[in-house]
Amino acid sequence: MPIELEHIDEYRHRIPQRGAMRVPGLIYASGELLADIREDRSPEQVVNVATLPGILGHSIAMPDIHWGYGFPIGGVAAFDPDEGVLSPGGVGYDINCGVRLLRSRLDRRELDGRLADLASALHRAIPSGVGSTSRRALSAAELRRVLVRGARWAVEQGHGSAEDLAHAEEGGCIDGADPDQVSPRAQERGRPQLGSLGSGNHFCELGAVDEIYDAEAARAFGLAEGMVTVLIHSGSRGLGYQVCDDSLRTMLRAADRYRIALPDRQLAAAPLTSDEARRYLAAMACAINYAFANRQMMTDAVRRAMERFTGRADLGLELVYDVCHNIAKWERHSVNGDQRTVCVHRKGATRAFGPGHPDVPEDYRAVGQPVLVPGDMGRYSYVLRGTEQAMRETWGSSCHGAGRRMSRAQARRSARGRPIFRELEERGIFVRSDSAGTVAEEIPEAYKDVAEVIDVMDGAGIARKVARLVPLAVVKG
Amino acid sequence: MPRGYRQIDHTADLALEVWAESEEELLAAGAQALTEIMTEGARIEPRSERDVAIDGIDAADRLVQWLNEIVVAAVVDGFLFHSAAIQLEPPGRLRARVRGEPDAGARVVAELKSATYHDLELGRAGDTWRARVVIDV
Numbered sequence: 001m002p003i004e005l006e007h008i009d010e011y012r013h014r015i016p017q018r019g020a021m022r023v024p025g026l027i028y029a030s031g032e033l034l035a036d037i038r039e040d041r042s043p044e045q046v047v048n049v050a051t052l053p054g055i056l057g058h059s060i061a062m063p064d065i066h067w068g069y070g071f072p073i074g075g076v077a078a079f080d081p082d083e084g085v086l087s088p089g090g091v092g093y094d095i096n097c098g099v100r101l102l103r104s105r106l107d108r109r110e111l112d113g114r115l116a117d118l119a120s121a122l123h124r125a126i127p128s129g130v131g132s133t134s135r136r137a138l139s140a141a142e143l144r145r146v147l148v149r150g151a152r153w154a155v156e157q158g159h160g161s162a163e164d165l166a167h168a169e170e171g172g173c174i175d176g177a178d179p180d181q182v183s184p185r186a187q188e189r190g191r192p193q194l195g196s197l198g199s200g201n202h203f204c205e206l207g208a209v210d211e212i213y214d215a216e217a218a219r220a221f222g223l224a225e226g227m228v229t230v231l232i233h234s235g236s237r238g239l240g241y242q243v244c245d246d247s248l249r250t251m252l253r254a255a256d257r258y259r260i261a262l263p264d265r266q267l268a269a270a271p272l273t274s275d276e277a278r279r280y281l282a283a284m285a286c287a288i289n290y291a292f293a294n295r296q297m298m299t300d301a302v303r304r305a306m307e308r309f310t311g312r313a314d315l316g317l318e319l320v321y322d323v324c325h326n327i328a329k330w331e332r333h334s335v336n337g338d339q340r341t342v343c344v345h346r347k348g349a350t351r352a353f354g355p356g357h358p359d360v361p362e363d364y365r366a367v368g369q370p371v372l373v374p375g376d377m378g379r380y381s382y383v384l385r386g387t388e389q390a391m392r393e394t395w396g397s398s399c400h401g402a403g404r405r406m407s408r409a410q411a412r413r414s415a416r417g418r419p420i421f422r423e424l425e426e427r428g429i430f431v432r433s434d435s436a437g438t439v440a441e442e443i444p445e446a447y448k449d450v451a452e453v454i455d456v457m458d459g460a461g462i463a464r465k466v467a468r469l470v471p472l473a474v475v476k477g
Numbered sequence: 478m479p480r481g482y483r484q485i486d487h488t489a490d491l492a493l494e495v496w497a498e499s500e501e502e503l504l505a506a507g508a509q510a511l512t513e514i515m516t517e518g519a520r521i522e523p524r525s526e527r528d529v530a531i532d533g534i535d536a537a538d539r540l541v542q543w544l545n546e547i548v549v550a551a552v553v554d555g556f557l558f559h560s561a562a563i564q565l566e567p568p569g570r571l572r573a574r575v576r577g578e579p580d581a582g583a584r585v586v587a588e589l590k591s592a593t594y595h596d597l598e599l600g601r602a603g604d605t606w607r608a609r610v611v612i613d614v
Contacts, residue, residue: 070595093590
């Protein structure tokens with residue numbers, strides 16, 4: 001059944017409240033992106049989310065929305081603490097999959113002619129690929145500390161600085177983690193994998209600032225044209241998948257007990273006031289912290305590899321910011337004019353807090369939180385900044401990426417027989433991966449042009465363009 | 478077509494359609510399909526056995542849990558599915574003796590995160606059992 005859409009303006013499209021919907025839907029998209037979006041079933045998923053108890057405002061979809069399971073990927077929803085629910089399907093399997101950006105004192109010209117070797121050095125430095133493991137498995141006791149301390153644990157072990165923590169969402173460590181809520185199997189999956197990239201769309205990308213759109217914000221974020229940067233995209237690995245999987249079973253039973261009607265079982269949810277929700281929040285917090293620590297460990301590996309490669313200790317590889325893409329958490333927002341604590345679910349969306357918000361690091365507070373939006377490995381990625389408009393409309397949230405245009409199978413078909421590595425090399429991009437299959441699935445044309453997605457966010461005033469990054473050397477999982 | 482599977486295009490994920498002559502066969506066919514995808518069709522030697530026990534809410538939940546058992550056995554323990562003797566009891570109980578190849582984790586070349594409940598279909602039409610499962614990859 002086609003979903004009815006009302007066009008509010010060029011970038012905003014409302015799904016009127018109908019049937020079991022408790023709030024309207026709100027999709028951010030350009031006309032062109034909307035045509036793509038209407039071809040899959042993501043609008044139906046926006047409607048499904050709108051039926052969940054205690055949802056506030058709108059069931060929101062970002063312009064990179066696509067068909068997921070449960071929530072659409074690119075979905076944002078906030079829930080009332082008393083009437084609302086918590087849904088693991090609103091977070092996803094890869095809990096706190098996220099991205100971080102490092103700046104440097106290197107100019108891209110200093111790497112001329114050396115990118116192929118540097119790509120290989122990064123590939124050696126970061127364990128990547130299916131089931132990739134760190135060089136040393138954590139003991140059970142160490143893992144528990146990671147689950148509670150997140151990136152702080154890594155810094156305490158000498159793998160980073162206090163400055164890193166100050167420049168991560170939640171300071172790289174979320175409160176409320178309880179390792180006793182993480183199953184033995186999830187812990188077993190987590191022990192060997194800390195500091196590894198994983199596979200699929202995860203990557204470590206050395207790039208350079210190619211264009212600046214907002215000089216003041218770029219200065220605040222320490223970005224300048226020609227500067228070498230590093231993006232790291234990864235999550236909580238097998239531990240997070242297992243936490244999600246374990247919780248779904250509990251939540252399915254809970255939904256039944258609390259009589260929550262589910263249009264899709266993957267939306268299984270429990271009231272935020274229930275014991276089931278409290279236990280999932282405590283387990284999810286562990287996975288969130290694991291992911292923060294994971295990205296911190298890889299940051300350390302990148303720093304060491306780059307120092308070894310260049311023979312320089314003054315590269316200034318500082319963390320610009322670290323954002324979460326898959327998360328549910330308590331945040332303070334304005335609801336009908338009152339400041340209230342609500343539970344925001346972001347599944348394939350980025351927090352985008354505006355200027356002046358106390359959770360934005362002090363050095364960025366005047367301009368707003370950095371929002372990091374990776375594109376594909378052949379074109380570009382963007383740095384944006386959060387806005388007041390996002391605080392008013394989207395629970396301080398923005399898009400998270402380009403969104404796939406082709407299925408993985410289609411991408412493989414399109415890549416068959418083509419020298420993908422050489423094609424990218426001819427464009428000055430050196431790709432390294434243990435899996436030619438992954439690279440085929442991740443070819444640039446498998447993704448929408450992230451610039452179209454960014455233009456919607458910028459045009460709607462949800463997040464403002466600050467800088468564009470272009471890839472130079474990419475390690476693919 | 479007594480037993481088989483096909484992959485259905487799904488933008489971000491992977492959807493599988495599996496069919497067989499009984500529900501037990503269907504579960505085995507699903508496990509085999511996932512193993513073929515994860516290993517890109519490697520030959521599996523049934524050199525070891527392990528027991529799997531599931532107490533699902535219903536048949537659909539049992540199917541998802543079963544497929545996830547197969548994925549986790551492969552990626553965590555390196556145990557690759559070959560075949561299984563499966564016993565089912567309503568509403569969602571399963572007891573199985575799985576034969577497969579141990580210590581073969583290195584042959585897993587494609588990562589599957591999890592089977593999901595999204596858009597799950599499981600049912601019988603005539604003599605054929607059929608399921609459709611979306612896998613998060």
